[in-house]
Amino acid sequence: MINKNILWLLIISLLIKIFIGGWLPLSPDEAYYWVWSHHLQLSYFDHPPFVSWLFFLGQPLEGVASLVRLPGMVMSHLTLYIWILLLKDYFNPAQLKTFTFLGLLMPFVGPAGLIITPDTPMVFFWSACLLSMHKLLISENWRMALALGVCFGLGFTSKYPIVLILPVLLVWLVREKGFSRKAFIWIGIGTISAMITSLPVWFWNLTNNMESFGFQLNHGFGDHSLQPKYSVHYLSAQLGLIFPSILFFAWKARKHAPLWMKWAALFPMIFFGFSSLFSYAEANWPIASHPAFLAMATFTISSSPWKKITASIWAGALILVVSEALHPWIPATGADLRLKTNILHKYDSVAEHVRDLSPVYARTYQMASMISFINGKFTYKLRGMNRRDFFDSLNQSLPTSRDFYLITKTNELLPIHLREKYTILKREPIDDHFDLAFIKTEQP
Numbered sequence: 001m002i003n004k005n006i007l008w009l010l011i012i013s014l015l016i017k018i019f020i021g022g023w024l025p026l027s028p029d030e031a032y033y034w035v036w037s038h039h040l041q042l043s044y045f046d047h048p049p050f051v052s053w054l055f056f057l058g059q060p061l062e063g064v065a066s067l068v069r070l071p072g073m074v075m076s077h078l079t080l081y082i083w084i085l086l087l088k089d090y091f092n093p094a095q096l097k098t099f100t101f102l103g104l105l106m107p108f109v110g111p112a113g114l115i116i117t118p119d120t121p122m123v124f125f126w127s128a129c130l131l132s133m134h135k136l137l138i139s140e141n142w143r144m145a146l147a148l149g150v151c152f153g154l155g156f157t158s159k160y161p162i163v164l165i166l167p168v169l170l171v172w173l174v175r176e177k178g179f180s181r182k183a184f185i186w187i188g189i190g191t192i193s194a195m196i197t198s199l200p201v202w203f204w205n206l207t208n209n210m211e212s213f214g215f216q217l218n219h220g221f222g223d224h225s226l227q228p229k230y231s232v233h234y235l236s237a238q239l240g241l242i243f244p245s246i247l248f249f250a251w252k253a254r255k256h257a258p259l260w261m262k263w264a265a266l267f268p269m270i271f272f273g274f275s276s277l278f279s280y281a282e283a284n285w286p287i288a289s290h291p292a293f294l295a296m297a298t299f300t301i302s303s304s305p306w307k308k309i310t311a312s313i314w315a316g317a318l319i320l321v322v323s324e325a326l327h328p329w330i331p332a333t334g335a336d337l338r339l340k341t342n343i344l345h346k347y348d349s350v351a352e353h354v355r356d357l358s359p360v361y362a363r364t365y366q367m368a369s370m371i372s373f374i375n376g377k378f379t380y381k382l383r384g385m386n387r388r389d390f391f392d393s394l395n396q397s398l399p400t401s402r403d404f405y406l407i408t409k410t411n412e413l414l415p416i417h418l419r420e421k422y423t424i425l426k427r428e429p430i431d432d433h434f435d436l437a438f439i440k441t442e443q444p
Contacts, residue, residue, distance in 0.1 A: 002084060003093055006100050010084075013104050014077045021114045022067045024325055025344040028366030030055075030116055031373040034068060036390065038378070043157070043204035044390050045212055050121040050158040069116045076113025076120050080104070082127040083291050086134055090258065091298065098302040099295060105314035107241050108290040114322075118159040119287050125155030126288045129165050130264065137176050142189055149190035153197025160216050161285065164268045172260040215388075226277055234276035237283035238269065242290060243313070245306045246297045253299035265292035349431045350407055351375050357436075360405040361397070365389040367407060382406055384418050402441045410435050 026034065036044060036052035037059060043049050054075065058068035080103050088096055104110040113120065128151040136144035148169075155162035177183040195202075205212050239247070254262065268286040275281055301307050324330055325341035347367055351374040354360045361382040362368035368381040368391060381391035383398045391397045406424075410433060414422055420442065427437040 002088065003096065006084065006097060009097075009100055009104070010077070010081060013110070014074070017073055017077060017110075017113060018067075018070065020322055021069055021073045022065045024066055024114055024322065026066050026069065026370070026373055027115055027344060028346070028370050030069060031369035032365055032390070033116070033118075034373055035369045035378070039390075039394065041204065042200040043212060045208075045215060045393065046389055047118045047159060047212070047216075048157045048201045050154065051116065051118045054116060054121065072116030072120045073113050075124050076116070079113075079124045079127050079291075080109065082124070082131050083295065086127070086131045087295055087298075089134070090295075095298050095302045098307060099298040102246075102294055102298070102301075102307065102311060102314075103291065105311050105318065106243075106246070106290060106294055107314065107317070108284065108287045109294060111318050111321075112284075112287070117284070119284055120158075122155055122159035122162055123288050123291075125151045125158055126162060126165055127291065129155065129162075129169065130260070133169055133172055133260075136186065137173075140182070142186065145186035145189040146193050148186075149193030150197050152190065153194035156194070156198040157201050160213070161268065161288070164271055164288070165264075168260060168263040168267055171263050175259055227279065228277070230278075230280050231273065231276045234273060234281040234283070238286065241283060242293050243310055245301070245310045246293055249297035249299075249301040249304070249306070250293050253296050256299040257296045261292050261295055265289050265296055346433075347371055348374065350434050353430045353436065354379070354405065354407065357405050359399060359401055360407065360436075361385075361399065362407050363409070363412070365391050371407075382418075384415065399439075399441060404439050404441075406437045406439050408435050408437050409433065 032046075033051045034055045036049070037055035040052060040056065041049065044052070051072070054072040055068060057071040061067040061070055080100070083103065084096060084100060087099060091099065129148055132144055132148035132151055135141075136148060152162065152165070155165070173183055173186070201212075250257075250265065266289070268289045272281050272285045275285075301310075321341060325344055328342065328345065347370040350367065351371045354371065355375050360379060362371060362379055363382065363385050365381050365386075368379050371379040378396070380394060380397045381389070383392050406422075407430070408427070410429065411427075412435070413419075414424065423440045423442060424437045425440050427435045430436050
């Protein structure tokens with residue numbers, strides 16, 4: 001059983017998270033996944049579909065601030081609960097309370113649940129896989145092998161890096177059971193159930209020339225030439241997000257932590273560290289590693305004053321970011337000097353300017369999605385503008401009228417491949433960053 005104090009801490013923190021997340025504006029990527037939820041597919045060019053299912057569940061709350069992200073916030077919070085269930089067999093009550101307390105404040109463990117992305121369900125199912133394996137090794141019940149496969153399959157419908165858990169699970173299984181007949185039976189049961197639950201993604205890719213798989217592989221390993229600056233950025237981001245004190249106490253606990261925990265922490269971190277040698281690696285890519293690093297650190301940080309110091313720093317940073325996101329107040333001479341939270345309000349004036357115009361198209365999927373959510377009616381990206389994305393597969397992104405409006409950057413020209421088809425007749429400024437261009441379609 002979980003300590004009642006921990007359960008109350010989880011319940012109260014969830015209510016606080018819902019209150020904050022309900023008022024926090026959607027990010028452009030969240031708005032994009034919300035658009036997906038209104039155009040449901042088995043999978044998508046950019047990512048697997050699970051995040052769109054979360055926003056689909058939240059659609060009844062669309063008219064209530066940003067509560068459309070409620071199902072995702074609950075799932076993110078349950079991820080921490082899964083880790084508590086997993087770690088109660090390794091920690092004493094004081095350590096478990098420390099893990100819960102720090103987990104609620106660690107950037108990519110607790111606060112990350114305020115912004116719903118494909119990471120949200122992926123980390124949930126990653127964690128559920130670890131819990132299922134733990135219970136499988138204890139009970140030796142084939143149903144837990146089935147549950148493990150289901151969790152992995154659903155994780156694959158969330159985000160492809162779930163595959164990085166396979167070496168972790170395999171090392172864990174071999175360490176505990178060796179290459180026994182029972183272990184191979186479990187692997188078979190897990191594989192079959194994983195394939196069945198991930199069928200939507202496989203079917204979509206097989207019928208769409210493996211576009212999604214190809215896009216993500218190119219995104220992670222795009223340029224084959226060495227780019228050390230990307231690695232420096234990646235390592236710096238992880239140092240700041242996991243935090244030096246957590247890394248120090250995790251290293252200090254390396255002899256106490258079980259092998260699976262060390263693999264769960266290090267394998268995704270090292271994998272994306274390797275990919276950062278060749279292309280830019282986003283800070284969130286090894287997000288599944290962060291709960292494991294915190295779990296390792298908990299073995300030795302529980303009695304240290306650094307527990308409170310780290311929690312205070314995280315709490316202060318969270319208050320700063322949330323307050324700036326809700327009501328920007330940090331002085332700056334330009335958008336580049338503000339926190340990245342300015343992107344939450346980047347398209348507010350644009351959405352207001354085009355509210356009553358039709359037909360109007362956006363230059364990027366982020367812009368199109370944010371305007372759609374803010375105005376409550378769909379605005380589509382013009383097909384062929386910027387990189388390929390989900391909008392390029394929609395008929396609505398191809399103008400049917402000869403004349404239309406296009407939102408561009410200030411004085412931005414059309415891409416060369418669109419100039420034979422469209423001509424900008426005139427433009428007017430919307431704000432300091434964007435113009436509204438009036439476009440004429442050339443006769444074929």
